[in-house]
Amino acid sequence: MWRKTKVKGAFENPSNLQFVLYITRCRLGVRVLQPQNNLFLLKISKQMDAITGSSLHMIKFNDEFSFSPSLNKISSSISKFQSKFSCMASSSSISSAAGVTQPLKLTGDSFIRPHLRELSPYQPILPFEVLSTRLGRKPEEIVKLDANENPYGPPPEVFEALGQLKFPYIYPDPESRTLRGALAEDSGLESEYILVGCGADELIDLIMRCVLDPGDSIVDCPPTFTMYEFDAAVNCARVIKVPRKMDFSLDVQRITEVIEHEKPKIIFLTSPNNPDGSVISDEVLLKILDLPILVVLDEAYIEFSGLDSKMGWVKKHENLIVLRTFSKRAGLAGLRVGYGAFPLSIIEYLWRAKQPYNVSVAAEVSACAALKNPVYLEKVKVALVQERERLFKLLKQVPFLNPYPSYSNFILCEVTNGRDAKKLKEDLAKMGVMIRHYSNKELKGYVRVSVGKPEQTNALMDCINRLS
Numbered sequence: 351m352w353r354k355t356k357v358k359g360a361f362e363n364p365s366n367l368q369f370v371l372y373i374t375r376c377r378l379g380v381r382v383l384q385p386q387n388n389l390f391l392l393k394i395s396k397q398m399d400a401i402t403g404s405s406l407h408m409i410k411f412n413d414e415f416s417f418s419p420s421l422n423k424i425s426s427s428i429s430k431f432q433s434k435f436s437c438m439a440s441s442s443s444i445s446s447a448a449g450v451t452q453p454l455k456l457t458g459d460s461f462i463r464p465h466l467r468e469l470s471p472y473q474p475i476l477p478f479e480v481l482s483t484r485l486g487r488k489p490e491e492i493v494k495l496d497a498n499e500n501p502y503g504p505p506p507e508v509f510e511a512l513g514q515l516k517f518p519y520i521y522p523d524p525e526s527r528t529l530r531g532a533l534a535e536d537s538g539l540e541s542e543y544i545l546v547g548c549g550a551d552e553l554i555d556l557i558m559r560c561v562l563d564p565g566d567s568i569v570d571c572p573p574t575f576t577m578y579e580f581d582a583a584v585n586c587a588r589v590i591k592v593p594r595k596m597d598f599s600l601d602v603q604r605i606t607e608v609i610e611h612e613k614p615k616i617i618f619l620t621s622p623n624n625p626d627g628s629v630i631s632d633e634v635l636l637k638i639l640d641l642p643i644l645v646v647l648d649e650a651y652i653e654f655s656g657l658d659s660k661m662g663w664v665k666k667h668e669n670l671i672v673l674r675t676f677s678k679r680a681g682l683a684g685l686r687v688g689y690g691a692f693p694l695s696i697i698e699y700l701w702r703a704k705q706p707y708n709v710s711v712a713a714e715v716s717a718c719a720a721l722k723n724p725v726y727l728e729k730v731k732v733a734l735v736q737e738r739e740r741l742f743k744l745l746k747q748v749p750f751l752n753p754y755p756s757y758s759n760f761i762l763c764e765v766t767n768g769r770d771a772k773k774l775k776e777d778l779a780k781m782g783v784m785i786r787h788y789s790n791k792e793l794k795g796y797v798r799v800s801v802g803k804p805e806q807t808n809a810l811m812d813c814i815n816r817l818s
């Protein structure tokens with residue numbers, strides 16, 4: 351439960367004093383390492399209700415170095431000690447060559463919140479143009495089956511609408527009213543329950559910013575979409591992992607125990623799940639909704655499952671949020687439009703916390719134009735679902751692949767017969783076919799292939815057969 355951050359530093363004046371600063375969730379303390387005769391410092395420690403910001407920054411102030419907490423709440427708590435806190439500190443360790451303690455230089459990273467300094471960077475896929483240069487192929491020649499994009503792209507109405515943008519120099523509607531109206535018609539849920547974001551990704555982060563205090567926890571059920579874990583780390587939240595079972599179904603019993611004992615605030619459920627394409631049954635969802643936790647149901651791929659969205663359920667369940675996106679269903683991944691259905695008691699706070707212009711004019715216009723052609727959207731969906739079934743049968747015939755049945759626009763395959771999944775991905779990339787490989791422990795030995803157009807499936811299978 352206790353977050354402990356150690357910051358080592360040395361007094362510049364009057365003597366070289368080594369100390370350790372402890373910042374925990376409810377205590378700020380300083381322990382002097384040497385020399386130990388500055389007794390007043392030993393007394394510096396203060397009980398606090400909760401340190402809601404996880405970091406204290408060191409700043410230069412009136413030719414002295416003083417603590418500058420990142421939040422006002424902390425500021426008021428420690429301002430009384432300012433005179434005693436006249437010091438400099440850094441996260442880098444003290445040089446003790448020849449037993450002499452050197453004063454530390456203040457470095458830029460000492461301003462960064464400690465939990466972010468520990469964060470490993472998110473590894474996004476390579477931009478298309480970079481990939482194309484690296485592979486020495488034109489973008490059109492690359493068979494891109496690594497990011498679950500919709501290869502058909504949006505309906506023609508989107509290109510027309512983008513070409514006719516009248517007021518790109520005016521800020522967009524902060525409430526995305528036109529799009530929310532269109533989404534209400536599309537989903538059957540009134541627009542007051544709907545909020546639009548810069549991709550579902552933005553909404554995941556926004557929900558966490560509204561719900562989680564530093565030190566709170568979320569439940570993540572890997573293998574799944576990795577942004578939940580990433581955003582939790584950015585928001586200083588703890589991630590309690592309840593791995594899926596061997597068949598990728600949820601471990602409901604373990605989820606129940608964890609919620610009871612560790613009191614996490616949010617659970618992220620993905621249906622169909624990325625990367626295996628399995629869906630969550632109504633029965634399981636209802637069981638989890640009965641638990642005292644906010645359930646975020648990510649339906650980024652729901653269109654390919656043949657199942658109805660649960661957006662309407664937010665009217666009955668105060669602890670349910672449903673997320674969806676235009677990235678997959680409408681081929682608009684590059685324009686970044688996601689949306690969510692929220693109980694009214696929750697949505698109010700997201701409105702308050704969101705960036706006012708989070709959905710660009712181009713994004714809103716594109717999404718509205720896409721919804722104007724439901725026939726196209728349906729046709730593309732049917733094409734992808736049919737192609738998924740054909741791809742599954744073809745992959746099943748490959749002696750070193752074990753594909754999993756999927757309700758989505760991708761297929762997860764176990765790489766068997768002593769073949770190496772990473773090498774398979776690299777060999778295919780050299781031939782201009784991109785698939786997704788995983789380095790995390792749950793999916794070591796697996797690859798994921800997005801469903802493309804029939805000619806892309808043919809190209810993939812040709813290359814795989816050449817490697818057989």
Ligand SMILES: Cc1ncc(COP(=O)(O)O)c(C=O)c1O
Binds near residue numbers: 548
């Ligand atoms: C499960 C899941 N949720 C959300 C997203 C992100 O959606 P968006 O493009 O709207 O940010 C993805 C993207 O791959 C995903 O797999």
